[in-house]
Amino acid sequence: MPAVTTTPATVLDAADWRARAAAHAARADALTAGHRRRARRGEKHPVEDFLFTYYSYKPALLRRWHPGAGVGLEDAADRAAWRWYRPGDAPQSAMVDAAAFRAAKAPLLEAVGRILRITAENPGRFGCFGLHEWAMVYRQREHRHPAPLRLGQDGTDAVVEAHELRCTHFDAFRFFTPEASPRNSRALTRDDRVATEQPGCLHANMDLYKWAVKLGPLVPGEVLLDAFELARDIRHLDMQASPYDVRPWAGDPVRIETAEGKAEYVRRQRGFSERAGTLRTSLLAVLDA
Numbered sequence: 001m002p003a004v005t006t007t008p009a010t011v012l013d014a015a016d017w018r019a020r021a022a023a024h025a026a027r028a029d030a031l032t033a034g035h036r037r038r039a040r041r042g043e044k045h046p047v048e049d050f051l052f053t054y055y056s057y058k059p060a061l062l063r064r065w066h067p068g069a070g071v072g073l074e075d076a077a078d079r080a081a082w083r084w085y086r087p088g089d090a091p092q093s094a095m096v097d098a099a100a101f102r103a104a105k106a107p108l109l110e111a112v113g114r115i116l117r118i119t120a121e122n123p124g125r126f127g128c129f130g131l132h133e134w135a136m137v138y139r140q141r142e143h144r145h146p147a148p149l150r151l152g153q154d155g156t157d158a159v160v161e162a163h164e165l166r167c168t169h170f171d172a173f174r175f176f177t178p179e180a181s182p183r184n185s186r187a188l189t190r191d192d193r194v195a196t197e198q199p200g201c202l203h204a205n206m207d208l209y210k211w212a213v214k215l216g217p218l219v220p221g222e223v224l225l226d227a228f229e230l231a232r233d234i235r236h237l238d239m240q241a242s243p244y245d246v247r248p249w250a251g252d253p254v255r256i257e258t259a260e261g262k263a264e265y266v267r268r269q270r271g272f273s274e275r276a277g278t279l280r281t282s283l284l285a286v287l288d289a
Helices: 014-041 059-063 098-104 106-121 152-161 202-206 208-214 221-240 259-288
Strands: 010-012 071-073 085-087 094-096
Touching: 010 014, 014 059, 014 221, 059 221, 098 106, 106 208, 106 259, 202 208, 202 221, 202 259, 208 221, 208 259, 221 259
Parallel strands: 010 071
Antiparallel strands: 071 094, 085 094
């Protein structure tokens, strides 16, 4: 869904904003239905559950709709009692207290803005082929995920050795095995983790969900769910292109060890980069408002 753009003078009448909030909650429920159902049954999904374990945000957070900064809500006195809200200009209205949020979160907002801008400014790179997941199991007999390696350990190691590793995302690189780390085109460190981010990286684009959450009520609800949906779609490709056999959870693999698989990976990677670019622009607009 497209981002909702507003001006400081925007006021949504009660019927309008309540309908948007209800539609938002229904969309969030649909996006998290599988995870919530599995949680009740004590079941695990090695692909989709990642969005709730790695990022640690609960489904309930996604259900809460915000109009974004500078938007008044008519007949919303109850909202004025919410954290980071204040009474609006009209009687019984409410709006996000953007000034208070920005003042309280200034260092965070500065950090998020910096990583978003640097990522947008750096050239996109599309030749990594998702080999970061392969580098995490290179020459290792014990692995982070219970799923088997579809090429076996020796076949997996051979794929790594036949390629140059080109990871630019520190939070992936830090899980490389000791034997794989020196094979990367450059050593990544915590100190330069922001400088190396680029818009072709699946994980940098998945992290837009995290940044949307951290910007809290400044972000329109539609943008938050778009970011979550993008992260979910990226996670599926990430695992389909991995060395693991995840067919029961993610469908047919993207065989990046073949020319056809590489072409499919890059095609989908570019599509995600375009979607992420739109979201990154929306989040930067929130910060720059």
